[in-house]
Amino acid sequence: MIDLEILRKNPEIIEEEIKKRGMKIDVRADIKLDIERRGFIARIDEIRAKKNETSKLIPNITGTEKEKMINEMKSINEDLRNLENQFEELDKKFFLNLAGYPNITHSSVPIGKDESGNIPLYFEGRKPEFDFKVKNHVELGSGLDIIDEERASKISGARFVFLKNEAVLLQFALVQYVMNLLIRKGHIPLIPPVLVKERAMYGTGFFPVEATQYYKTELDDLFLIGTAEVPLCAFHSDETIDATKLPLKYAGYSTCFRREAGSYGKDMGGLFRVHQFDKVEMFVFSSPEKSWEIYEYLRETLEEIVKGLGLHYRLMNMCTGDIGTPNSKKYDLEVWIPSQNTYREIASCSNDTEFQARRLNIKFKDGDKKGFVHTMNSTACAVGRTIMAILENFQDQNGNIIIPDKLVNYMGGLKTISRKK
Numbered sequence: 001m002i003d004l005e006i007l008r009k010n011p012e013i014i015e016e017e018i019k020k021r022g023m024k025i026d027v028r029a030d031i032k033l034d035i036e037r038r039g040f041i042a043r044i045d046e047i048r049a050k051k052n053e054t055s056k057l058i059p060n061i062t063g064t065e066k067e068k069m070i071n072e073m074k075s076i077n078e079d080l081r082n083l084e085n086q087f088e089e090l091d092k093k094f095f096l097n098l099a100g101y102p103n104i105t106h107s108s109v110p111i112g113k114d115e116s117g118n119i120p121l122y123f124e125g126r127k128p129e130f131d132f133k134v135k136n137h138v139e140l141g142s143g144l145d146i147i148d149e150e151r152a153s154k155i156s157g158a159r160f161v162f163l164k165n166e167a168v169l170l171q172f173a174l175v176q177y178v179m180n181l182l183i184r185k186g187h188i189p190l191i192p193p194v195l196v197k198e199r200a201m202y203g204t205g206f207f208p209v210e211a212t213q214y215y216k217t218e219l220d221d222l223f224l225i226g227t228a229e230v231p232l233c234a235f236h237s238d239e240t241i242d243a244t245k246l247p248l249k250y251a252g253y254s255t256c257f258r259r260e261a262g263s264y265g266k267d268m269g270g271l272f273r274v275h276q277f278d279k280v281e282m283f284v285f286s287s288p289e290k291s292w293e294i295y296e297y298l299r300e301t302l303e304e305i306v307k308g309l310g311l312h313y314r315l316m317n318m319c320t321g322d323i324g325t326p327n328s329k330k331y332d333l334e335v336w337i338p339s340q341n342t343y344r345e346i347a348s349c350s351n352d353t354e355f356q357a358r359r360l361n362i363k364f365k366d367g368d369k370k371g372f373v374h375t376m377n378s379t380a381c382a383v384g385r386t387i388m389a390i391l392e393n394f395q396d397q398n399g400n401i402i403i404p405d406k407l408v409n410y411m412g413g414l415k416t417i418s419r420k421k
Contacts, residue, residue, distance in 0.1 A: 001358040002101045017104050020320040022113050033094045040087040051076050099208050103355040106329040112319030125312035127336055132397040136339035137388040138270040143399045159275045166417040171383050173410035178280045178381040187251035192231035194254055195222040200234040203360035205326030212261045228252035229377045232283035236362050243366035247294050248285040271384035280380040291374040295351040298378040299331055308406045311389055312336040314343055326352040335389045347379035
């Protein structure tokens with residue numbers, strides 16, 4: 001949620017942000033709505049005060065004067081109910097509108113209308129060279145009997161996958177490698193619930209903007225998470241954190257679910273864009289003063305993980321037209337996918353400043369100083385997409401897969417996934 005004081009005192013800042021993001025929001029209309037609703041608050045307070053004064057007088061009078069005052073009290077109550085109903089409607093409309101407002105982007109975020117405005121910052125690692133025709137990860141996985149799309153589709157429909165045999169070992173190897181690294185860096189490991197209340201989805205900024213992307217259990221009025229960011233962020237909702245405990249660093253491992261509405265026909269097949277996937281997520285609560293320093297720590301940690309796997313990648317600075325509503329800044333890490341001859345995003349790293357903390361009422365206390373914490377998150381490992389990248393980048397001419405050195409011990413010493421005899 002944006003700071004209401006900025007909307008009221010410096011609306012041009014909000015208007016400029018909306019323009020940079022290519023959004024259509026009538027800021028001036030919402031300012032008028034806010035003025036109107038605050039006018040109702042003043043009138044309601046005035047009538048309530050009058051009601052209190054009248055109620056104090058009634059016990060001390062008798063006869064027609066008392067009857068007259070009782071009738072006046074009835075009239076006051078009716079006026080008050082009408083005003084409260086009108087205010088409730090205005091208030092609901094105002095905050096519903098406000099829920100669609102984006103965070104203020106950092107000055108280093110490039111301005112652009114869509115993904116074409118994203119800027120590659122640098123490239124890391126060596127792009128693999130092959131002297132044979134490469135296969136995509138679906139072909140490789142099928143040939144090695146470690147991925148089964150066909151049976152998953154029979155059971156659940158499109159965009160579901162079975163991992164089998166060594167792919168299962170590879171998943172848990174990745175999780176152990178990443179979690180061990182993060183724990184050494186002071187992250188508290190968590191396995192969060194994957195069903196959350198609407199407030200958690202709203203508080204993290206996924207609702208109302210992306211509501212169509214998530215599954216809901218109608219009977220229980222709960223939502224399946226699309227990232228552990230949601231429960232990790234809501235973990236400290238309605239709390240005030242002692243500043244001496246900041247930064248608070250968490251690492252959450254969870255299964256995630258996304259409808260991928262509107263994406264049919266894009267990137268079909270395999271592990272890249274599925275409805276169900278597993279992920280390790282980093283999440284940090286920070287003081288505002290340390291926010292950007294810690295954000296770069298998250299980016300460095302993400303890169304350390306991917307460098308450790310020996311994958312070639314590029315880091316993207318995402319533009320105003322291609323970042324999420326809560327984001328003040330966002331990096332995407334894109335790995336090289338040989339079969340597609342292009343880079344694909346396997347992780348993102350975002351600083352949401354105080355946007356989420358305002359929605360979830362998460363504050364810090366430093367002596368007499370109070371304020372909202374800053375929240376930031378980064379993928380540590382999107383397991384399916386990372387397996388995809390490993391299969392494609394470390395294949396040999398026989399369709400076997402060389403296991404990255406960092407994962408060999410976690411694979412029980414297995415160095416190669418080979419075709420079954």
